[in-house]
Amino acid sequence: MLLSLLILPLYIPILIFASSAVSQAQFGLDITGQLYFLATILVVSIMATPFVSALALKISLE
Structure with missing residues (x-):
């Protein structure tokens, strides 16, 4: 749930400019x-x- 809230603002400019x-x-x-x-x-x-x-990958190996 938290990850989707963090990634959501990255999609907003794409949505605005595409529409x-x-x-x-x-x-x-x-x-x-x-x-x-x-x-x-x-x-x-x-x-x-x-x-x-x-x-x-570096973080996941630690």
Whole structure:
């Protein structure tokens, strides 16, 4: 339960920018800003994953 409460704030920006991109696309407006921000979140997440995984493995072995 506690872990889900800690992870929930990480999903909020993705939800906001994705819903904003969808609503702007429905009206035919430009969505490149939202897509660039979502792509930035994706790249940062992919770059941070090995370090977080190594840290989790190190903690679990102790």
